[in-house]
Amino acid sequence: MNFSVVTSQFASLVLQGVALGLIYSLIALGYTMVYGVLRLINFANSEVFMVGTFTVLFIQVTVLGHAVTREPMHGWPLILALALSLIAAMGVCALLAMLVEVVAYRRLRAKGANRLASLISAIGVSIFLSESWRIFTDSRPHAGPRLLEKWSFGEFHGANFRIDTMMAIFASLIIYMVLLRFVNGSRLGKAIRAVSMSEENSLLMGINLNRVVTLTFAIGGLTTGAAAFFYITIYENTVFNVGFNLGIAAFTAAILGGIGNLRGAFFGGLALGLTEQFASAIIGSQWKAVTVFIVLVFVLLIKPSGIFGEAVQQTRT
Amino acid sequence: MRLEIKDLSVHYGKIEAIKGISIVVNQGEIVTLIGANGAGKTTTLKTISGLRKVSRGAILFDGQDISKVPAYERVDLGISQAPEGRGIFPGMSVLENLEMGKFNRKDRRSEMKEDLNRVYDLFPRLKERSGQAGGTLSGGEQQMLAIGRALMARPKVLLLDEPSMGLAPMMIANIFQIITTINTELGTTILLVEQNAQQALQRAHRAYVLETGKIVKEAKASDLLNDPEVRAAYLGTGAGTGH
Ligand SMILES: Nc1ncnc2c1ncn2[C@@H]1O[C@H](COP(=O)(O)OP(=O)(O)O)[C@@H](O)[C@H]1O
Ligand SMILES: [Mg+2]
Numbered sequence: 001m002n003f004s005v006v007t008s009q010f011a012s013l014v015l016q017g018v019a020l021g022l023i024y025s026l027i028a029l030g031y032t033m034v035y036g037v038l039r040l041i042n043f044a045n046s047e048v049f050m051v052g053t054f055t056v057l058f059i060q061v062t063v064l065g066h067a068v069t070r071e072p073m074h075g076w077p078l079i080l081a082l083a084l085s086l087i088a089a090m091g092v093c094a095l096l097a098m099l100v101e102v103v104a105y106r107r108l109r110a111k112g113a114n115r116l117a118s119l120i121s122a123i124g125v126s127i128f129l130s131e132s133w134r135i136f137t138d139s140r141p142h143a144g145p146r147l148l149e150k151w152s153f154g155e156f157h158g159a160n161f162r163i164d165t166m167m168a169i170f171a172s173l174i175i176y177m178v179l180l181r182f183v184n185g186s187r188l189g190k191a192i193r194a195v196s197m198s199e200e201n202s203l204l205m206g207i208n209l210n211r212v213v214t215l216t217f218a219i220g221g222l223t224t225g226a227a228a229f230f231y232i233t234i235y236e237n238t239v240f241n242v243g244f245n246l247g248i249a250a251f252t253a254a255i256l257g258g259i260g261n262l263r264g265a266f267f268g269g270l271a272l273g274l275t276e277q278f279a280s281a282i283i284g285s286q287w288k289a290v291t292v293f294i295v296l297v298f299v300l301l302i303k304p305s306g307i308f309g310e311a312v313q314q315t316r317t
Numbered sequence: 318m319r320l321e322i323k324d325l326s327v328h329y330g331k332i333e334a335i336k337g338i339s340i341v342v343n344q345g346e347i348v349t350l351i352g353a354n355g356a357g358k359t360t361t362l363k364t365i366s367g368l369r370k371v372s373r374g375a376i377l378f379d380g381q382d383i384s385k386v387p388a389y390e391r392v393d394l395g396i397s398q399a400p401e402g403r404g405i406f407p408g409m410s411v412l413e414n415l416e417m418g419k420f421n422r423k424d425r426r427s428e429m430k431e432d433l434n435r436v437y438d439l440f441p442r443l444k445e446r447s448g449q450a451g452g453t454l455s456g457g458e459q460q461m462l463a464i465g466r467a468l469m470a471r472p473k474v475l476l477l478d479e480p481s482m483g484l485a486p487m488m489i490a491n492i493f494q495i496i497t498t499i500n501t502e503l504g505t506t507i508l509l510v511e512q513n514a515q516q517a518l519q520r521a522h523r524a525y526v527l528e529t530g531k532i533v534k535e536a537k538a539s540d541l542l543n544d545p546e547v548r549a550a551y552l553g554t555g556a557g558t559g560h
Pocket of ligand 2 (some may be wrong): 359
């Protein structure tokens with residue numbers, strides 16, 4: 001145990017925690033959007049994230065031909081390379097999420113199968129994706145080029161405001177606010193809210209349920225894809241099972257904030273990112289993953305509905 | 318408009334909840350379907366709206382069999398429902414709830430204004446509360462909202478599932494009065510499901526009595542009001558013990 005780091009590195013831990021937390025939030029939004037509409041934990045979301053990280057590398061290394069060892073880029077070529085990999089990751093993740101829904105859940109839903117069947121199907125898809133990626137990639141971690149030079153805006157009490165960190169933080173905030181506006185203000189967003197309140201009553205309004213479900217998976221894919229991009233710009237490598245830890249953490253974040261609730265996913269992610277940073281500084285970074293599980297167990301024991309959640313039991317009816 | 322249900326059966330798993338019923342609703346009518354709890358009234362309305370699968374028989378709407386048409390397209394055909402328990406969206410404002418009533422609008426603005434005004438004329442209370450969350454309304458107001466929302470789609474036939482359920486006597490009278498107004502002033506055809514048989518039979522032109530999934534009587538509503546069996550079973554004023 002080392003409590004002195006809390007004071008000596010406070011600002012730095014907060015900054016790192018917020019950046020990591022917002023990446024969790026973006027993935028958590030993927031879980032929470034789907035849960036809100038279908039009352040289903042889409043376990044495959046973590047593998048959607050994994051595929052997103054590989055998409056970023058594919059664009060940067062294979063399509064744009066940047067060697068892992070290349071020097072950082074500048075100006076328009078840099079912005080173009082980053083924008084292209086971000087858009088590709090979001091697009092591929094959205095498509096993959098929609099595909100997963102059609103392949104793994106739609107028929108079960110049409111048949112009125114119980115939720116447990118969908119849950120098993122979700123886990124199946126998740127294992128299928130990560131294991132096929134293990135084969136494609138020979139279980140090897142893949143590194144990406146450092147396109148973005150990691151210069152710093154400056155330091156504040158030991159916190160290093162590096163450009164990749166700041167980019168992840170600001171972009172996540174923007175994505176979150178756009179999503180909130182969309183869900184609360186747009187016509188399709190209202191359809192999503194209506195379906196999450198009641199499927200049958202939404203049908204009575206003339207809402208095409210399957211379309212709303214597809215849209216929801218697509219949105220979840222978009223935010224998860226964005227998370228994958230920021231993850232790669234900060235950590236610069238990935239592996240076939242990267243989705244496992246990140247997925248569990250994001251899922252915990254969603255539960256922590258109250259699953260099915262956008263605000264919950266956002267603040268749950270932040271809270272978890274901060275907890276993880278502080279815990280690993282105090283007890284040691286090997287305990288990082290353990291902290292996540294401890295938080296998960298405690299939330300489930302003490303307040304299963306999460307911080308902002310409607311009671312989970314209530315939303316299930 | 319003519320809605321004709323022909324020899325309709327509906328199953329929940331292996332259990333046959335609706336056992337070959339036939340109902341006709343003609344243009345301009347109020348037709349009521351009365352019956353005890355569990356008789357299958359809600360199942361019938363849900364099936365007309367497409368929320369339950371037809372296992373045998375047909376639902377003819379203007380002569381076309383719509384039993385395979387997806388639920389969300391039936392609203393556009395002209396079938397709207399105010400479901401049992403009202404089914405309003407609690408987290409949405411009254412106005413948002415009303416807007417949802419016809420989700421698929423082609424001409425959004427002008428048409429919507431017109432529809433809104435029509436509903437607000439009918440239910441001034443809803444206009445006063447347009448910004449308030451649906452979930453905070455009283456039971457009667459929620460029922461008004463459910464009916465108003467269904468009217469937003471300018472339905473050719475309006476399905477009402479126990480609109481009087483759980484309301485105070487004053488409000489019940491109010492709701493039944495509005496049902497007549499909708500029928501006479503807007504010319505909307507109505508299929509009304511009720512356990513409050515007395516009121517329903519007074520308002521309706523024709524009536525069907527449903528018992529455990531079967532139609533056991535069909536007559537002019539005024540005739541059923543004087544039918545000894547119906548009085549005994551549903552109006553609580555006959556010689557029998559009732560249900
Ligand atoms: N979702 C359901 N699953 C299984 N049985 C149902 C379901 N809904 C209704 N039932 C059964 O179907 C019958 C008719 O129910 P319902 O249509 O709700 O009757 P009513 O509206 O006349 O009270 C009842 O026996 C009821 O138990
Ligand atoms: Mg009923």
